[in-house]
Amino acid sequence: MRRTLFLSIALALQVTATAAAAEPARVASEAIASQPLDAALNALSRQTGLQFVYNAQSAGNPRTPGVPAGLSADAALSRLLAGTGLRYRYLNATTVTIEAQDSASPAPTSSALAPAGIAVTANAPQPADVAAPSGGAGAQNLETIQVTGSYSRSLEQAVDIKRATVGFSDSIVATDVADFPEQNLAEALQRVPGVTIERSKGLGTKVNVRGLPSEYTHVSINDLATASGSGGRDVEFDMFASEIIQQVTVQKSPTAADEEGGIAGSVKISTARPFDYSERKLVFSAEGAHNSISEEVDPRFAFLAADTWGDWGALVSYSQSKRTNRTDSTSGINFRPSSRFLTASGTRGTQAQSVLLRDAGVNITNRNDSDQTNRVVFQDKVGDRVYLNEQDKWGATGSLQYKPSSTFSLTFDAMVGGYDSTEDEYDAAAYSASSRSTFDTIHEYDADTLSQYGMLVLRDVSYTATQHEMLSKERINKTDYGQYSMALDWKGDSWYVDALVGYSGAEKTSDYSNLKHVAYAPSRTRWTGDSGETIPSSAPGSIDMYNASDKYLFEAYETTLEKVKDDKYAAQVNVTRLLDLAFLPALHTVKFGARYTDRSKERQYGEAKITGPTAGSAAWVNTRTLADSPLQSISDIVPGGSYSHKRLDWEQVSNEYARGAFRYDGFYTPFDPGQFYQVDEKVMSFYAMTDFAFDIGSVPFTINAGARYVDTKVDSFGFHPIQRPDGSTGYTDTPVSKDGSYDDLLPSFNMTAELSPGLLLRAAASKVMMRPALTDVAYKRTASWSSYRFTDGNPELKPTYAKQWEVGVEKYLDNGALFAASYFRKNIDGVVINSLTGMVEDVAVYNANGSLNGIYDFDVYQPVNAKGSYEVDGIELVAQMPLGMFTPWLEGFGINANYTMLDSSLAGESDLGIKTPMPGLSEKTWNFTAYYENERFDARVSYNHKDEYVESIGYNLYPIYRDAYGQMDVSIGYRITDNIKISLKGINLTNEITSGYTMDPSFPTMYEASGRRISLGLRADF
Template sequence: MRRTLFLSIALALQATAIPTFAQTASTATEAIPAQPLDRALNALSRRTGLQFIYDAQAAGNPRTRAVPAGLSAEEGLRQLLDGTGLRYRFVNATTVTIEADAAGSATPLAAPASAAGDAGATGVPHAESPLHQLDRIEVTGSYSRSLEQAVDLKRWNIGFSDSIVATDVADFPEQNLAEALQRMPGVTIERNKGLGTKVSVRGLPSDYTLVTINDLATASGSGGRDVEFDMFASEIIQQVTVQKSPTAADEEGGIAGTVDISTARPFDYSARKIAVSAEGAYNSISEKTDPKYAFLASDTWGDWGALVSYSRAKRTNRTDSTSGINFRPMSRFLSASGTRGTQAQAVLARDAGVIVQDRNDTDESNLIVFQDKVGDRVYVNEQDKWGATASLQYKPSNTFSVAFDAMWGGYDATEDEYDAAAYSASSRSTLETIHDYDDTTLADYGMVVLKDVSYTATQHEMLSKERINKTDYSQYSVSMDWKGDVWSVDAMAGYSGAEKTLDYSNLKHVAYAPSRTRWTADSGETIPSANPNTIDMYNAPEKYLFEAYETTLERIKDDKYAGQVDLARSFDLAFFPALRSIQFGGRYTDRSKRREYGELKITGPTAGSAAWVNTLTMADSPLQSIGDIVPGGDYSFKNLDWQQISNEYARNAFRYDGFTTPYDPGQYYRVDETVTALYAMADLGFDIGTVPVSINAGTRYVDTSVTSFGYHPIQNPDGSTGYTDDPVSKDGSYKDWLPSFNMTAELTEGLMLRAAAAKTMMRPALTDVAYKRTASWSSFRFTDGNPDLKPTYAKQWEIGLEKYFDNGGLLAASYFNKKIDGVVISALTGVVEDVAVYNANGSLNGIYDFDVYQPVNAKGSYDVDGIEVIGQVPLGMFASWLEGFGINANYTRLDSSLAGESDLGIKTPMPGLSKDTYNATFYYENKRFDARLSYNHKSEYVESIGYNMYPIYRDAYGQLDMSIGYRITENVKLSLKGINLTDEVTSGYTMDPAFPTMYEKSGRRISLGIRADF
């Protein structure tokens, strides 16, 4: 459900006619008599089709002049406001803002040529709450105009927010919706192999952000609550607002913020609308050109309107990478029985002077680390993505509207990965010679890093991996908006669903031999060692023996139903003039997420056969050079070339007839969640001296019930794992109050003081809530889900100053603080005594006590604070020769006490939290030509914590994009776009840049497109 909180709602006249008062005037000589401003604007709206937005508190309610019949809409408005100290500005053809003018005249701030040429829909207007929440603005096709519209959205919203509209989304170079959002203040994205995937707000982890589409919280195909934006095409999106301070009416709020996505409706356009676009994009590494096309058609007839849109895109992207070069604790070798452990101990003493007192003391061995693995990898990601929307709207007046909105999407992706890897920490190996080590870089932690080592039996692997991801998304909603003179009612009922299937396979060939592995300047490498039995791992296919063709199959289904009713009443009370309106309502949500998972290894030509294991070599299958097996030619790093088996051949040759990957009951879970929420809030307006103040305050009550199903594992006497016959279920629940407060005060003309405070929440990931148990028989450990998990909460506040200029410019700065409680961590929660553990031959290994680990809400609070600075400056305000030039920039800095979980006690930021982010766009445009150059930057952040001990960082990343457009005719535009023009690489390191973990390159992307609007 979406709110349209205009203070006055427009009537529709013929789109081709210029509205005048004479069209509706009677025999009276005055079309609009002298009267208070609110009543005069309502009358003007009925006669002209214009819709007005203004701050009732700031403007006051002065008496306006009488306006004669027969005038144009703009002239009538000018005369009506003359002498009131107010002025007006056309936002688009039918939307006008009213604000104070120090000069005391009714001069226009800006008036487009077509300002009086289009009109909205017919209806009877009424005065509403001064919440100043402008929810939608029609797109004009100009980037500078879209920035002005986004500024209006920000200005008239009672809380802290930022927006982009469809022109901004469509005209920037991007590959999906996530990449379109990254230019908003405080918004960054997570990249995976050159593609934006998840959205982070203000540097906080992506799962702290709530995402809604048309006011319906979005289902997800992931195991958590975060939304995978790569499945959404940006062309079907009309507007996106990031709400950073919630009101009580907003669903929960999200700790980082809420991303509100809106699709288009027919009455969003003042006339028939048809838009068609086509594009071809070239990737510099894959050397493939990918097509993309989209269209939108919208029309209204009388009280009815219909809109459809469709977008489809194919993408072939290649990524070359060296990765997997993480720390491995020396306990891997030191704790091994026999000569493996004693030899590692001796080599450490001989070559590095490291004396190990107790080989089995992990407190000692965890501080000595070596390279886990070095992999040279080539990824080819092929996507076929489509999205569609449909909207049917009945709008007999601007006081009543019923709309049916639908959204569908499909995301089919196949990723081929060809990996030549050297697993230094193999179970057969140990240290042979330490050529170089570092005992100074991490000396503060007492750590020694073995930088260059020869190993006795490295596990060399040739891996052909295939990942097939199919996601289907659908959403349906029916909404009703009715607005009376005093009361208004909004209602919505909707469904959101996602279904994902993941089919994964890995053809694995292995060769054990001595090798030498070491760090390089930006990654790592494996080369032959001095041992006479060493091999050149890239050119010895006959040495690699078949180990397995591994398969997994996963299916996730997420269904969400929701219904909501909102009621609002406006007031004009003599005894309490500050009270402008109250609003209250409720929402009910029913969600169910189910996950099935299974895995099976193929080891022979028939089920149960192991005929291929250690007998079939890689040379027995047809091989192709890595430069031929993938598009784009040779591997771009290290001048390497090697041969592998293609995934296409592997799928056909190694999957025997009738093969399927069975689902494993022990991996199944289902989580049912119902939420009942009630809220109430009030809008107040009053003056403090000469400063008009508006306040929105309220609270939301949330009652959640969770039922989780899963299975518990049982080890069979033959050593295999079985499961309980019936699912084990458990209930959980939590209730809470979420108060919110938002305030604006216009200190001087155009200078806004804004403040907000709220308690917000983010629900735990459903994978953590799922009541299932997994067992590690060798580690004597159970891992359970926890239906009793509570949400993570934040008590937050923010204060800022915003300066708005007449030409759409904006300067803003704010300080925010969040106190976060209940962060989810993994902890020991119990012990299961006397568990029988069996060996593979069926003999009893022993009776053991098993530790039980669960996700729990951590005790204590963490503070996050930061500043956000925004500058949108049309440079024409400084000099006429700079007309058309402008800058749109923002910067967010975050400081946090949030700590990652390191068993070594290493202080580290929370995974996913970035300290500095900024975006800057330089643009120029005139009637025919436009150009944009945009740079976005995200500082380094902790990506994960290896073995729960060693923080692994993703390096800071900055990307330069550009867009050039030329309007061939008034309706047809040609565009040239470039993504990652400087060909930046993605890189990372463990604890210190001296120990790189990855070096990944996805190339540039250049596209040429054409768009027609009619």
């Protein structure tokens, strides 16, 4: 941590200055780069817990040589002071004096530094166990040490961590998290260089590192890999409150000691511990936030309390928030291949063939030839939706720490939380691809835009029997999260040992219902400038879909219930041996260790349909109309008025009424035994690595090299899908299991060379992996009846691997400025994609009323490891500079900016041979923050941008893109007193829209508005 010094007489440095400064010592073994002596002692203090005292007037502040990671305190001090004419002396077990070699007495000392936000004055008392200095230089002559919890200070702390960490990394600390406007941990992380987030309905949900998909990022909390209720390995960050987090480091080049490394990187989250603070600590914050669309005000508060007594310390933190957010969105406007109609039996198929020839000049010679029919596409549907999302979120951490000395600690950490979400969706949709419909008239077609792929797009079409739907959907999700760990840290003269045992678990229950009313009628659907629309056609019987409640017939009240349980147990031990070998002086450290994890994910699922007032009754089907239920306009059901996108207002049944009226007494959604699956995964890993430090000429080098061996065994069991002799499909009577296994050796290499004072050259190379999602390896089959497709799990999936390397330069200035540039390349093998692996013939498909829809052949898709590889390379640029370095009148102003640009080989995943980037990969991302602050006032504006990327590939044929998105956030704060601060924050001030398209922007797929949020908050720090 960097400090401002005034009239330097004496300096005291202590690890417990702030939690953010202390954290790196327990996350990674730090190297101390060449820098002024006071900064080097500060870094060593953070690692060892020692307090250093020296007379700055007589000793000066010489620049010290770099110190490699892993040295003992004595060895590090010897290297730091070599050639300076200074020596060190222990005054007691925790205090070391730095003095001239001919000095006969210790230098003056000072009290420990106070936490951020408190200034240590010149008259600080002298510790009782330190002898008073001779020569009359008493404690009253101590310098003032200015320590504030400012944003610039947090940036400097993050720079210190980046400089000291082995390999390429970036960090944010508690001040940065607390002072920026954000709704959860994901949104706090978007400030880190190379990090962007995925948004859903105005909320950051998942984290992307360097533009790569979120599932390529490995996440751990307090060094324990995090369980997730999502069904995959990607972590749902929206369930974590940012207030309970103390520090986050994104490590982009792993060491052998890291659990896996992650293809994109590893997000290492740390919570606070009591001995991170030098004295009792109490923090409280509260705020209210207003959403511009819902017009609701949401409360949020948090507190932290920490104290130590003797060898013991305890800390608790808690946060709770509510969020009510409304989103207006169009959706579902995707391509549908004309095979939907052309392969239909009877007149539906032949009429579609003749209309294409008549109105578009397209001659389909074989209606079953997919190469022809897949290249003529139409609009799947148009949906106008209003979402109202209400969230209750709470999180708490606790830490009990026993630390009798700076060389031993035993810590129990706990992190628990709950995330409850209720989402109401009101949907007016028109399915052009109705099972009863076909082409009537093609009003406009486009043979030019996608001609390079031989594709023709029907832009404006009338259909014979569009399926119009009024859908009232309700999703109730409840996630409970818990993580507990016990950590031991011991440091001897030449041996370090740390060990961890822990548990991480998440349980998520999802209760879904959909009240569905349907009206079949002719209509006309077409693309508009930013979405699509459905209007009446000229055919008899056509309707205005928004104002025809008496035409909509009840089809079903559908319910599903899903419960996912994810448990992970882990144990690890790391042993470090410090070496001083005469025959190999460059070898400083050998480190080795082992880790065992046991993870289990279990899923239960069931669905049921209500079609009448009692169980088994179908009295309401095709007899009850939408008008038979009490209707409310959208502007009355949800707060915020009419549908903002098209200024539409239509009437539907509220979910509150539907749940009470349609669920008869005794109704429940039973779990379906055939949908159960469980995956057990056991991993044993061993690693060994070394640290070297040597000079080539005047350039000091440090090298970290090692390898990790990983052995994985997977047992997946569930109810295997079968085909019965009568042609129907089902499941085995008893669970069927299948084992899988894989092992590999993952080498890593990291090097740092200090070319000149403050100028570092870094290089790294490694092999890393990401395991397949547990849902992908599970034995199960899911059906998409409208798409005529089965999707099966694949227990034989292997991980996705990457061979990667990176080289970069970093320039550190004494005023906290940083300039960095790096080039990286990743060769990614075994990417998991969904692929056609079989077919089930003659599957009966039924309508909701029980009538036979038809007999179809169902394609079977499975996740598989794709052949070939992706090559991804990119550059990352970072600039952090206080502008006062240029001119005094810019004192307090500063800039923090980063830019990441990627280039990837094209994969050709589409069955049409359309070359696309890796799904989820964004080629350009950048963040820019400008700030100003003084003792009382601070202000900052931040803009985060993520370029367009392929979100998915529709029907495995047509790439669907998410448009580029940029968001501006602002924070203004004023410190009323030294302990109390008020803040005004704004999220998405420019009211940006989330949008997407299929293959070309003229074919939009979605237009989603979630509004801006303004919050007013108060923070007290004692």
